[in-house]
Amino acid sequence: MKLTRDKVSSNFSEWYDWVLSEAEILDYGRYPVKGMGVWMPYGFKIRERVLANIRNLLNETGHEEVLFPLLVPETLLAKEAEHIEGFQGEVFWVTKGGNEELDVKLALRPTSEVSITYMENLWIKGYTQLPKKYYQIVSVFRYETKATRPLLRVREITTFKEAHTIHESYEDAERQVREAISIYKKFFDSLGIPYVISVRPEWDKFAGALYTVAFDTIFPDGRVVQIGTVHHLGQNFTKAFDMKIQRADGSLDYPHQTSYGISDRAIAAIIAIHGDDHGAVLHPLVAPILVVVIPIPAKEEGEKVKDYARKIAHSLNSAGIITKIDDNEKATPGEKYYYWELRGVPLRVEVGRRELASKTVSIKRRDTLESKEVELNHLIDAVREILKQIEDNMRTSSWKRMKDLVSRVDDLNLAKSRLESKLGIVEVPWCGNNKCGLKMEEQTGGRVLGSPYEGAEIQGKCVVCGSPAETVLRIAKTY
């Protein structure tokens, strides 16, 4: 048994479908509506832990969880001109209730800016109430016409954490953009998911935003996936709803808003980025089970070995380390190894007669597949220590893999061939002119992710027009 990622990278698409289905995370492609999958019990628990993580980060920064209706009247969605323009082509519409035609079509929410602004207009009267930070975790819907991919490009995004904030001033909303970015950094850092942060180009910002900042990561096949976005909405929506509030100086003005979201794609990234040829490798922070204990059957002392295994599981659970004992007699140890490795349980503890006699346990790490023998007396500390090492190793190696796929080139043809050969992200010097940016997309066949949110070292000339570069643009093949 070797640690390999051959299948993951050489045939990612197949590997990804296999792991979601075989590890019973998501049943996708069989439910009789295109682009909609079923979260299986094991996958649901992973999702729950991911959500607990983001909820903690949001709650401790003063965000309040709410729940808005699914249905948005067409008249409401149409309030902000760019917004409806951006979304109307991909909205599911409810047009009938029972046998009656509805007077006003109702959209399945594609996102909730208009609903939230509508209610904020009733709730918020003056600056003393601001800032307000709301969020909800809901399903959103997009009528995708392209080929769908589980958790990546779907018609029902079952996990959409959308935050919506409102502020007295442009500057306070800008401060909120920074806070959101710092929350998302913590979130992805805690899960060992590497990312680059880019200011999306003008032509690819959120419909209705002043500007959009996005988190992107690189999947094992070299393609880039957007895993989080943060939008400064300015006064676009509050003006559309004619929502004025009293400011500190007594004047009336439209408040400023931000919104930011992460979705199912965060879970896709957890699976895809850490996985190997044996299956999922779950980060300890989101693994539903941290340790699986497997008693090795023995003709003699079989019961004693089982008791020993139970004792170990009990002491781990008592220490708050979620542990499962797999003492199913119908399966062989080999079948159990396969089963739990596929599901990505971070640690496997094997105990047989030898361990029983020596009062030790054998601990196998899922991330490196390395084994270690530990004395029973030091079990809890050893497990905690190894889990910590796993987190460190997952973060370090996933960042290393990503950085190897980001390259700076000064020539558009080279950029194009890089994108065609090894994909990843190429960064090219850019003058700042949108026309040149759009040409880069045309000529490379890639998609512009935008310029770095945090300062990039700039040298050289725009690869399109030859003017001195103001920044770099990141280009990639995306999902």
Added chain:
Amino acid sequence: MKLTRDKVSSNFSEWYDWVLSEAEILDYGRYPVKGMGVWMPYGFKIRERVLANIRNLLNETGHEEVLFPLLVPETLLAKEAEHIEGFQGEVFWVTKGGNEELDVKLALRPTSEVSITYMENLWIKGYTQLPKKYYQIVSVFRYETKATRPLLRVREITTFKEAHTIHESYEDAERQVREAISIYKKFFDSLGIPYVISVRPEWDKFAGALYTVAFDTIFPDGRVVQIGTVHHLGQNFTKAFDMKIQRADGSLDYPHQTSYGISDRAIAAIIAIHGDDHGAVLHPLVAPILVVVIPIPAKEEGEKVKDYARKIAHSLNSAGIITKIDDNEKATPGEKYYYWELRGVPLRVEVGRRELASKTVSIKRRDTLESKEVELNHLIDAVREILKQIEDNMRTSSWKRMKDLVSRVDDLNLAKSRLESKLGIVEVPWCGNNKCGLKMEEQTGGRVLGSPYEGAEIQGKCVVCGSPAETVLRIAKTY
């Protein structure tokens, strides 16, 4: 300040709308789609605690949480004849995606039996996999044409916990019905919600079920509210999907199913049943805040009083008792009392110079509005003890109030006048014939809830036909 429930019972409807809105639980009636409300942050937290409670009960009995798609193709919904017949008049239909008409109309799930059975048919091959118990907590939709009421009769039921189980035999499904009933008993008992359990009459069972057992409670206005249902589905859905599995004896047969649900109405009951004229009275199990500490401003030693209050809040929080200190200087103590009583916080701790000097605190119970002085040394124990007393008192008094509203009568005219004067539930002897049951509805203007699930003492004759009674039927005016 007196403990009264005058407004609650004499003008329940107005009181109920007031408490949901003023206590910032649910913003209802202002979102621009009829029958859909917005969970506000405080209400969302109550809802979260209610859900944590039911999740615990389900998880510890081997139920697995899943998440199915919202949309159900018409062709799927139509698989079971009685089911589609029962639901088609009240389903919201998605007919368009973007600008395209869909080939097959998609229903917003009114419930999920067909979706679940469809996938079970792929997942389950033989009896060794059974029983399986799934549940999900989702929004479901009903195109209500009657007047809507928040959390009671709505178009988006935002909190629908639906469990779906599948079994080798009829008997095992029946055992599951009993398990479900025992789970719901624990759930409502833990929240001090009184109930009666009835076998719904044949004409009012769930569309597609063999029989339905329901939990009903009585609201302060005397009207009855269904707060939970349990259905034995038999082989109705598995036959409709031609789902056969291998049984222990090697033969192939259709498995048996049950389903059971509770909804937003459980939360409505928590608010309505325990509330008083000051607002909500939250059960400690679901209160987002258990204790609010209010420092009484003092000209001298004001800072010392605040420090004392902070120390108290800190020690309560450290003991795991969620406590908030309200030291807002812009509000008077009186305004704070109003605010937190309205929101139903179980305990209020007031501290001023007197308490500081005597090293005591004054604790006020929300349920009885009684105050008690406690020494600081015994604070934690005293708070735990009083919270326990609150739970006991809430349960005892709500059960007493309900039982006063259930009466046994032997005459249909008397039943009718009871229902017209004080509402509640009347129980009348019944021969068991459905025709007689339907006549009771006609002649009393009430609705038949069904016969007691657990044995009722029967004497007398059917109030319609005069034959010897087999059981009693419960009749009520319902929401």
